[in-house]
Amino acid sequence: MNAFFIDVLQLYGYPALWLIVFVAAAGAPISGSLLLFAAGAFASLGDFNIFMLFPIALSAAVMGDNLGYFIGRRVGMPLIGWLERQKRFRFITPQALERGRAYFRRRAAWTVFITRFLIVVLGGPVNLVAGLEQYPYHNFLFWDISGQILGAIIPLGLGFVFAKSWEEVAGIFGALSSLFLALLVVMILLAVLMRKMRQRRRARSASIIKAEEKDMLIPD
């Protein structure tokens, strides 16, 4: 799959790069950043101009993200309404759904920013969720562009610097991205677990106090 996109990149140049990065940013299961590593490497080896690659990659990624955002905005709410009505999806309770949405609303800026360059794999779903949540468009655009600047500079720059071994560098970057994602999930799980433990401890001490009060009220 990647070999095919690299062939297309070599054969059709900048327009192909724009189109592939756009489709990847819109949520298609294509590795846009891998292609940027390749493009950076090819620029270093004389096939592209690195200064042209940056605006092309940035504009394609931002446009793709915007498409995802507007799809989420347009079809997201009816979809959520339908999900809530379906009995088959009762394992996702409306309360759980609402908790998830509130959680996203609190951390939307950070989430949009970080999924542009570090946890790229979640970029597409985050765009959809941001649209669905009616996250203010100007905020989305600001964090999207900020993140995508890094999202373009990092792979293009690393590809350019390590042109001859860009595949290996992209491998390190991908592995680091997975490592960060796993670390993030572990931290979230730890936080949830600690909160649950605290609640449990509080509930237990409250029930002990209640029992003691009851004992004191009962005459001997």
Add this chain to the structure above:
Amino acid sequence: MDALIERTKLSLLYFLLLLMLGILAFTAVNTLEAVRNFQQQERALQAGDVKTIHSWMTIPVISHIYHVPEDYLYCTLHISNPGQRSHATLDEIAISKRQPVDRVIRTTQQAILTYRKEHPHVLTPTSTLHREMKPRAPMPGRT
């Protein structure tokens, strides 16, 4: 009943945490492995090892990295129209020749080794290769 549900939820959380810790360890090992791969690749490239040839490389790129004239490689791979094929990767060459890419890579590796044997003192790229180091003007089909 509530206590039971609560305990089940906690157990599930512990299980998820353990699972994620396992995945975390796996990704950490993967990262180290990726770094090691990169170091090995860099060392091999510095030594001019032909095993570092990849399917994404084009003939001008191979020519530049391994200091072998483009024409020599085109000739070895029986490519008759080099001008039009300068952007073709080895993968694409393999597709057009209906050959497995590994075979094309092996042929290229063999060609480089033969060239080195025939020209033991040639260490720098030929003059045609320097042209490739500058960003090229847009090619047909490339805007």
